[in-house]
Amino acid sequence: MMRKKERDLLIYLVDNSDRFVTSEELSTLLSLTPRTIRNYIKILKETLVSQGALLDAKPSLGYRLHISHPVTFDLFLNKNY
Numbered sequence: 001m002m003r004k005k006e007r008d009l010l011i012y013l014v015d016n017s018d019r020f021v022t023s024e025e026l027s028t029l030l031s032l033t034p035r036t037i038r039n040y041i042k043i044l045k046e047t048l049v050s051q052g053a054l055l056d057a058k059p060s061l062g063y064r065l066h067i068s069h070p071v072t073f074d075l076f077l078n079k080n081y
Contacts, residue, residue, distance in 0.1 A: 002080045005030055006040050013044075013055070013065040014077070022062035051076035 002010070008030055013021060023034045023041070030037070041063060045055045052069030053076075067073045 005032060005036075006044065007081060009037070009040050010044060010065075010077075011081070013063065014067075017065040017067065020056075020058060020061040020064045025062070048073075048076075 009026060012026065012029060023037045026032070026037045027034045032040075041055065041057070045057075048055055048065075052067060052072030054066045054068060056064045056066055058064075
């Protein structure tokens with residue numbers, strides 16, 4: 001089961017999947033340290049691979065969610081939201 005902050009992070013990435021989002025932006029938004037954001041991202045990255053989405057990470061740009069299988073991802077999201 002996802003923690004509330006992990007869900008909030010994922011929802012923000014879904015809502016902003018058209019662009020890269022920095023860990024600083026996420027940490028300010030969610031009131032978490034950049035390190036905690038990176039830890040959550042690591043967990044999400046591993047989880048999302050089997051749930052129809054990929055989390056791209058680019059140095060200096062940040063993170064961007066890419067949904068490769070929308071139906072699978074929507075089922076996952078609805079189950080965890």
